[in-house]
Amino acid sequence: MASRLLMRRVCSLSVRDFCRRPVTVSSSSSYSSSLTSSPAVQAFVTRSLLRPLFHTRSVSFNVQDQEDFTDRVVNSELPVLVDFHAQWCGPCKILGPRLEKAIAKQKGRVNMAKVDIDEHTDLAIEYGVSAVPTVIAMRGGDVIDQFVGIKDEDQLDSFAKRVSE
Amino acid sequence: MPPVENDPGREQIRSRIKELIDSSQVLVFSKSYCPFCVKVKELFKELNVKCNALELDLMENGTYYQDLLHEMTGQKTVPNVFINKKHIGGCDNTLKAHKDGVLQQLLGEGSEVYDYDLIVIGGGSGGLASSKEAAILGQKVMVLDYVAPTPKGTTWGLGGTCVNVGCIPKKLMHQTAMLGTAMQDARKFGWEFSEQVTHNWDTMKTAVNNYIGSLNWGYRVSLRDKNVNYVNSYAEFVEPHKIKATNKRGKEMFYTASKFILATGERPRYLGIPGDKEYCITSDDLFSLAYCPGKTLVIGASYVALECGGFLAGLGLDVTIMVRSILLRGFDQDMANRAGDHMETHGVKFIRKFVPVKIEELEAGTPGRLKVTAKSTESDEIIEGEYNTVLIAVGRDACTGNIGLDKAGVQVNPKNGKIPVNDEEQTNVPHIYAIGDILEGKWELTPVAIQAGKLLARRLFGGSSLKCDYVNVPTTVFTPMEYGSCGYAEEKAVEIYGQENLEVYHSLFWPLEFTVAGRDNNRCYAKIICNKLDNERVIGFHYLGPNAGEVTQGFGAAMKCGITKDQLENTIGIHPTCAEIFTTMEVTKNSGGDITQSGC
Numbered sequence: 078m079a080s081r082l083l084m085r086r087v088c089s090l091s092v093r094d095f096c097r098r099p100v101t102v103s104s105s106s107s108y109s110s111s112l113t114s115s116p117a118v119q120a121f122v123t124r125s126l127l128r129p130l131f132h133t134r135s136v137s138f139n140v141q142d143q144e145d146f147t148d149r150v151v152n153s154e155l156p157v158l159v160d161f162h163a164q165w166c167g168p169c170k171i172l173g174p175r176l177e178k179a180i181a182k183q184k185g186r187v188n189m190a191k192v193d194i195d196e197h198t199d200l201a202i203e204y205g206v207s208a209v210p211t212v213i214a215m216r217g218g219d220v221i222d223q224f225v226g227i228k229d230e231d232q233l234d235s236f237a238k239r240v241s242e
Numbered sequence: 243m244p245p246v247e248n249d250p251g252r253e254q255i256r257s258r259i260k261e262l263i264d265s266s267q268v269l270v271f272s273k274s275y276c277p278f279c280v281k282v283k284e285l286f287k288e289l290n291v292k293c294n295a296l297e298l299d300l301m302e303n304g305t306y307y308q309d310l311l312h313e314m315t316g317q318k319t320v321p322n323v324f325i326n327k328k329h330i331g332g333c334d335n336t337l338k339a340h341k342d343g344v345l346q347q348l349l350g351e352g353s354e355v356y357d358y359d360l361i362v363i364g365g366g367s368g369g370l371a372s373s374k375e376a377a378i379l380g381q382k383v384m385v386l387d388y389v390a391p392t393p394k395g396t397t398w399g400l401g402g403t404c405v406n407v408g409c410i411p412k413k414l415m416h417q418t419a420m421l422g423t424a425m426q427d428a429r430k431f432g433w434e435f436s437e438q439v440t441h442n443w444d445t446m447k448t449a450v451n452n453y454i455g456s457l458n459w460g461y462r463v464s465l466r467d468k469n470v471n472y473v474n475s476y477a478e479f480v481e482p483h484k485i486k487a488t489n490k491r492g493k494e495m496f497y498t499a500s501k502f503i504l505a506t507g508e509r510p511r512y513l514g515i516p517g518d519k520e521y522c523i524t525s526d527d528l529f530s531l532a533y534c535p536g537k538t539l540v541i542g543a544s545y546v547a548l549e550c551g552g553f554l555a556g557l558g559l560d561v562t563i564m565v566r567s568i569l570l571r572g573f574d575q576d577m578a579n580r581a582g583d584h585m586e587t588h589g590v591k592f593i594r595k596f597v598p599v600k601i602e603e604l605e606a607g608t609p610g611r612l613k614v615t616a617k618s619t620e621s622d623e624i625i626e627g628e629y630n631t632v633l634i635a636v637g638r639d640a641c642t643g644n645i646g647l648d649k650a651g652v653q654v655n656p657k658n659g660k661i662p663v664n665d666e667e668q669t670n671v672p673h674i675y676a677i678g679d680i681l682e683g684k685w686e687l688t689p690v691a692i693q694a695g696k697l698l699a700r701r702l703f704g705g706s707s708l709k710c711d712y713v714n715v716p717t718t719v720f721t722p723m724e725y726g727s728c729g730y731a732e733e734k735a736v737e738i739y740g741q742e743n744l745e746v747y748h749s750l751f752w753p754l755e756f757t758v759a760g761r762d763n764n765r766c767y768a769k770i771i772c773n774k775l776d777n778e779r780v781i782g783f784h785y786l787g788p789n790a791g792e793v794t795q796g797f798g799a800a801m802k803c804g805i806t807k808d809q810l811e812n813t814i815g816i817h818p819t820c821a822e823i824f825t826t827m828e829v830t831k832n833s834g835g836d837i838t839q840s841g842c
Contacts, residue, residue, distance in 0.1 A: 163455060163456075163459065164452075164455065165451065165452035165453070165454075165455030165456055166452075166455075166456070167452070194459060195399070195455065195458075195459070198462060202462065202463075202466050206463075207463050207467075209459070
C-alpha cells in the first residue's frame with residue numbers, strides 16, 4: 078500500500094507541477110490571456126474555481142472520486158481529517174457534525190474530507206477501514222493518526238488541534 | 243575440448259538449444275552414463291510424461307552444448323532440466339520440485355500460467371465461503387459479483403440473495419409482524435397503551451436496509467482481510483480457463499484461472515404474461531420498496547410467497563395469495579396445509595386453483611392501482627381483482643444462462659438451467675465446480691451452500707476428503723406460524739420405506755405463551771416419522787409452532803447422530819417449552835388416537 082500511495086503522490090505531483098506553471102504566468106500577465114493560451118490552462122482554471130481550497134466557507138467537502146481524493150487529500154498542503162462514513166451507520170450521523178464543529182475551531186488550519194464508503198469502496202478498502210465511522214488524519218500524504226467509533230466534542234477538539242499543529 | 247570463441251557454429255547451436263527448449267514439454271540435457279540423469283529420466287517415465295532427452299556425450303558437438311548451457315543457465319553440470327520453457331536445474335532440484343508438488347503443477351498446467359488459482363463467480367453465501375476458505379489455504383483467489391437490476395431497477399450490495407433480498411430482510415420483517423401479534427397479546431398480560439397502534443413501513447425498511455448495508459460492508463472487509471481479490475463485474479466464460487469481466491461502465495477485463503467455482507445463485511421467475519415485468523414486483527424488490535405496498539396480491543405458493551404474504555398481513559395489510567395447485571411443493575403436505583390454514587384464520591385470503599393471465603395498471607403511484615385478471619385451472623371461469631401491489635413468487639431460475647457455460651463446455655439441464663454435479667460438486671468439466679442454489683437436485687439453502695463451498699475449497703486446496711452431506715438438512719419456513727423440518731416429508735418417507743414400515747407419532751400442542759393470550763389453541767403441531775425396520779430411527783421431523791428454527795436446529799443435530807424414538811423418550815424435556823412435546827409423543831397416526839389438547 079505504501080508504495081502505491083507514494084506512486085500516486087509522485088504521479089499527481091507531476092500533474093500539479095505542470096498545472097502550476099501557467100498559474101504563475103497568469104499572475105504576471107493578464108488573466109484572460111492565460112485563459113486563452115492553452116486548453117490545459119483553461120482546464121486548470123475551471124477546476125480550481127470549482128474546487129477552491131483556501132477560501133472555502135464550508136469546513137468539509139465530499140470526496141468525489143479517487144482523483145479528487147488524491148488532489149484534495151493526499152496532495153493537500155494543509156492536514157486533512159478524512160471521515161469515512163456510511164448512510165446506514167447511525168453513529169456516523171452523530172460524529173460527522175461534531176467533527177465539522179471541531180474542524181471549524183481550527184480556523185482553516187485543517188480541512189475535512191468526507192468519504193462515503195459505499196460510493197468509494199476502493200478508497201475505504203485501501204485505507205484499511207474495517208468499521209465506520211473511521212477518521213484518519215493525513216498530512217503530506219501520510220496517515221499521521223486515526224480513530225474508529227464515536228468521540229465526544231472535547232476529544233475531537235484535541236484530536237483536530239493535534240493534527241493542525 | 244576448450245570452447246572456441248569465434249566458432250560460426252556456436253550461434254547455430256545456441257538457437258538450436260532455444261528451439262528445443264521452446265518446443266519440448268520436458269527437456270533433459272543428459273549424459274548416457276550419468277546416474278543422476280538416469281534417475282531424472284526415470285522420474286518422468288514414472289510420471290508418464292514424455293521426456294525429450296539429449297545425450298550430450300553421444301553427440302559430436304556435445305561439449306559446445308554444455309558450454310552454452312552453462313552460459314545460459316549458470317549450470318555447468320548435467321542433467322539440465324527444462325519444463326515448459328522453465329529452467330528447473332539438476333537432479334536434486336527436479337526431485338525436490340517433484341516432492342513439493344511444483345513439478346506436477348508445471349507439468350499439469352502445460353505451458354499455461356494462470357492469473358489465479360481459483361476464480362469464484364458469485365459473491366453470495368457459497369461464493370464468499372469457498373473463496374475465503376481457498377484464500378486461507380494460501381491460494382490466489384478472485385471473486386466476481388454483479389447484481390443485475392430488477393425490471394423495477396432494484397439492486398443491492400455484496401453478499402447474495404440471503405443477505406440482501408432473502409433470509410435476513412425476510413426474518414426481520416417476519417419479526418416486525420410478530421411484534422404486532424405480541425402487542426395484541428400484551429394487553430391480555432396487563433399492558434395498557436393507547437388503542438392507536440400503527441406501523442411505519444419506511445422506518446422498518448430503512449432500519450432493515452441499514453443493517454444489510456453494514457453486512458455488505460462486513461463481507462467486503464473480510465474479503466480484503468483474507469486477501470481475496472474482489473471485482474464488482476459480470477463474469478462470463480470465453481474459454482474453459484478464461485472469463486470476461488464486464489463492470490457497470492461496460493469496461494471489459496479478462497482473467498484466467500486454474501479452477502473455477504460457479505456460485506451464481508437464482509433470481510425470481512416472472513410469469514410471462516402481459517404486464518408482469520412492467521407492473522409487478524418480486525421478493526427482489528419488496529424488501530427495499532420505497533413505499534408501503536398496500537393491498538397486495540401474492541402470486542404463488544412457494545415458501546417465499548407464504549413468508550412474504552404472511553408478514554405483510556402481519557403488518558396489517560390486506561393480503562391475498564393466488565395458488566395454482568398446492569402449498570409449499572416438496573414440503574410435507576400435512577404441515578404445509580396446517581401452516582396455510584393458520585394464515586387463513588388470521589386474515590390472509592387464498593384464491594385457489596387460479597392463475598393470472600394479465601396485469602394492467604389502473605393508476606400509477608406509490609403504490610398505484612393494478613387490475614389482475616386470472617383464469618381458473620379447472621374451468622373457463624375468469625376473475626378480476628384490484629390491488630395496489632402484485633408480488634410474484636412462483637419460483638426462481640438459476641443464473642446459468644448468460645455466463646458462457648457453453649464456451650467452457652459445462653453441461654446444464656436445459657429444462658431448469660440447473661447444473662448437475664457429482665458428489666464432490668464437480669461439473670462435467672473437471673476444473674469447474676458448482677455450489678449453492680444452481681445445483682441440480684440439491685437444497686436451496688444458505689447454510690448448505692456455505693458448508694459445500696467451505697468443504698470444496700478444503701478438498702481442492704487443503705488435502706481434505708470430507709464431502710458435503712446433503713442428508714438430514716434442517717430448515718425452517720418463516721410463515722406466521724413457523725414450520726421447521728428435518729429429514730423426509732411423510733409422503734416421501736412412505737414412497738421410500740412403505741406405509742407399513744413407518745410409525746408416525748404426532749401431537750397438537752398449545753404453547754404456554756398462547757394460553758393467557760387466548761389464541762391459537764390446537765394449531766401448533768408436532769410430528770416425527772420413524773423407521774420401524776431400523777429401531778424406530780427418526781427419519782422425519784416436523785414442527786409447526788413458535789421459534790421453529792431454534793427448535794429444529796437441535797433436533798437436526800440429534801438426527802445427524804441417528805436418534806431413535808426410544809432415545810427421544812429417554813430425553814428429559816425442558817418445562818415449560820414447546821420443544822418438550824417431542825420427548826412425550828405417544829399417539830401414533832395409525833392408532834387414530836385423539837391428539838387435541840384440552841384443559842390444564
